[in-house]
Amino acid sequence: MSVPASAQVEAALAVQPQGRLEARGAAVTVPLRLMCQNGATGSLWVQVTQNVRGELAIGEKYTGNVPCTGAFHKVDVTVVSRTKAFRQGVAFTSASLNVYLPPDNSTTVEENREMVLVR
Template sequence: MRAFSTVLLAAAALVATALPAAATPPVEAAVAVAVQAKLEARGVAVTVPMRVMCQNGASGSLWVQVTQNVRGELATGDKYIASVPCTGEFHKVDVTVVSRTKAFRQGVAFASASLNVYLPPNNSSVVEEQREMTLVR
């Protein structure tokens, strides 16, 4: 009887390892950075129009960074938004990024955005976008 139980347990373990693990479906999410952003307060800040989408019932946070070469030096700033709307629809979010170094100027800059989404009980995902954008007055 003991030998039969051991064989049965070994067979069950073999079958369990052969079955594929149940994959958790990815959380639906998207982030898009506009091609143009507006300079604020003589370049101290820039307002970046964004579109975000995350699955209904999830919670999302957004991080945006803008960097620009200004006469050989970097103007850079970032902004963290702790909560964005998650309804399954796209939402417009204007993110104002304040420079930590020197003032932004009209012209080309680089923007990076990261949308972190958590869907209870244990499903999360990160979507990112990077792009060149034009800063205008």
């Protein structure tokens, strides 16, 4: 069975509402649920930004290989701050899942949301 070139690659992404502070705020573990079509390859990019007393704590993490089985997977991504320590409270999280299905189908799904950081 051939698939038309315009067929959409199946993919889904959900950032969970609560992240966990690690190493006294040096990093945050961001829990995600994701799904990508069986046979595809997926990569994930996550960024966390938080206002800490008027200055921004920012970190991002790229993961080059996520499981693509057609089923949902729980994935924890640890994001290390590159500016100042994260703290308990609200942070803004952006996540992007890029999925490629050979020979020439690809899609990107994104989610942006507020997340509560806890110890």
